[in-house]
Each structure stands twice: as C-alpha cells, then as structure tokens.
Amino acid sequence: DVKVTQSSRYLVKRTGEKVFLECVQDMDHENMFWYRQDPGLGLRLIYFSYDVKMKEKGDIPEGYSVSREKKERFSLILESASTNQTSMYLCASSFLGGLGETQYFGPGTRLLVL
Amino acid sequence: DQQVKQNSPSLSVQEGRISILNCDYTNSMFDYFLWYKKYPAEGPTFLISISSIKDKNEDGRFTVFLNKSAKHLSLHIVPSQPGDSAVYFCAGRYGNKLVFGAGTILRVKS
Incomplete structure (x- = not known):
C-alpha cells in the first residue's frame, strides 16, 4: 500500500514565524503535491x-x-x-503519467496561525 | 474561476437508498474525472474515475456517469450504507494536475 506521511497532524504557530511542513512518500512516485483545504473551497493546489x-x-x-x-x-x-494561512494542508503523490492517474494523500496537517 | 463545481454542500439519504452526488465542470481539457472520499481527520482516498471518452464506469456499489455535452458528472452509490457518510470531492484532471470541487457532505442515516 502507498504510504504518504506528514510530519505533524496539528501545528500552532505565531504570525510571522517561518513554518515547515514535511511530506514523505514510500512508493517512488515522481509527482508530489501540496494542497490546502478550506470549507466551501475544496482542495486548492499550492505547488x-x-x-x-x-x-x-x-x-x-x-x-x-x-x-x-x-x-x-x-x-x-x-x-x-499569517492568520489567513490557517488551514488544513494536504500532501499527495502520484506516478508521472498513466491512465486515470490517482493521487495518494497523506492524513493532513491542521495549522493554526495566531 | 471555479472549473469544477459541486453545487450541493450536503446530502442526506436513508440507508439502503440511492445517493446521487453531482458535479459540473467548465474546462473541456479535462481528460479524466475522479471522485475522492474524505473522512474527518484523514486525507482523501480515491474512489472511482472515468475517462472523458467514456460515459459510465462502475465499481461495485459505485457508478460514475459522464455527460460530456452537458459538462456534468454524477456519482451513484447503491445501496447507501452508514459507512459511506463522508465528504465527496469531484476532480478533473489535465496534465498531471487535478482540479477539485468544493465537496459534498453525504450523511447516510440508519
């Protein structure tokens, strides 16, 4: 089974801090993605x-x-x-190309910026 | 510009009945459409997909229908079970990127 892990499930940071979110996948996937999920907006691709x-x-x-x-x-x-970066952050990975390419997601990191 | 729209924020269905989740899209370049299911505090998991050249794909209780002329797809779950209660995201694929809708919360009542 594909496993995508994210370094933290919950994070609380202060405005102005530098924040690192880590993602690791074990399936030798070429593609990796970062999304944020916000209510009413779904998943939006960051990078x-x-x-x-x-x-x-x-x-x-x-x-x-x-x-x-x-x-x-x-x-x-x-x-x-910044406070507007308070969100759920999801990492995903997939193979390059292929049919019906499936992205596999990690469990997410819920970030609160105070 | 929302390329993928799920206009129903929530849906409530009785156990054993059919659940129908709808999705509309605007980007004609999508070559695949995918449905993901997400439980609270977990990442989305892939459910079913359909190529843009097909009009139906079935996997067990789950069937996805694509109406390309209307730019509309739907996910049918028959019969619905309480364990199906989750948020369902529709996504369109172009290149190696997915564009997601806002999601629909499905509640299956027992």
Missing part, C-alpha cells in the same frame, strides 16, 4: 513537483515556497506565517 529539484506553482502559491531535494520528500514552507 507541485514532478522531479527532484523541480517545482511548479499551483493556483495559490503566494506566501508559500517548496523544496524537493530527494524524490521521496516534499517540503512546504510558509516564509512568514
């Missing part, structure tokens, strides 16, 4: 990566950056956390 050291902006990249130094690990960085 994704299709290879080591490669990254592409998603729909809402402002205020975030990412790092992919190893194939299995994809980090989301909030450079200076």
Whole structure:
C-alpha cells in the first residue's frame, strides 16, 4: 500500500514565524503535491513537483515556497506565517503519467496561525 | 474561476437508498474525472474515475456517469450504507494536475 506521511497532524504557530511542513512518500512516485483545504473551497493546489529539484506553482502559491531535494520528500514552507494561512494542508503523490492517474494523500496537517 | 463545481454542500439519504452526488465542470481539457472520499481527520482516498471518452464506469456499489455535452458528472452509490457518510470531492484532471470541487457532505442515516 502507498504510504504518504506528514510530519505533524496539528501545528500552532505565531504570525510571522517561518513554518515547515514535511511530506514523505514510500512508493517512488515522481509527482508530489501540496494542497490546502478550506470549507466551501475544496482542495486548492499550492505547488507541485514532478522531479527532484523541480517545482511548479499551483493556483495559490503566494506566501508559500517548496523544496524537493530527494524524490521521496516534499517540503512546504510558509516564509512568514499569517492568520489567513490557517488551514488544513494536504500532501499527495502520484506516478508521472498513466491512465486515470490517482493521487495518494497523506492524513493532513491542521495549522493554526495566531 | 471555479472549473469544477459541486453545487450541493450536503446530502442526506436513508440507508439502503440511492445517493446521487453531482458535479459540473467548465474546462473541456479535462481528460479524466475522479471522485475522492474524505473522512474527518484523514486525507482523501480515491474512489472511482472515468475517462472523458467514456460515459459510465462502475465499481461495485459505485457508478460514475459522464455527460460530456452537458459538462456534468454524477456519482451513484447503491445501496447507501452508514459507512459511506463522508465528504465527496469531484476532480478533473489535465496534465498531471487535478482540479477539485468544493465537496459534498453525504450523511447516510440508519
């Protein structure tokens, strides 16, 4: 079974802090994704990566950056956390290409920025 | 610009009856559509998908119908079970990205 793990289930941070969210997958997937989930808005793509050291902006990249130094690990960085970044953050991974490509999700990190 | 819309925020169904979840899309470039189910405090899990060249795909109790001319798809769950109570997300795929709808909360009453 595919396993996607996220470093924390719950985080509380203060405005202005730098925040790191880590994601690791064990299936040798090329693609990795970061989403945020907010009520009434569904899942919105922040950034994704299709290879080591490669990254592409998603729909809402402002205020975030990412790092992919190893194939299995994809980090989301909030450079200076703000209260509007309080959300559920979900990491996902998938193979590159394929039919009906399925993304496998981690359990999520609920971030509260005070 | 919401490319994928799920207009019903919630749906309540009696156990044993049919649940129908709807989804509309605007992007004609989607080549696959997927449904994910999400329980509280867990990540979404893949449920079923359909290619844009098909009009129906079935997997056990779950069937997805695609009406390409209307840019509409629906997920049918028959019979509904209490364990189906969850949030259901519809998604369209283009390239290696998925675009998700806002989700529909399904409650199956026993």
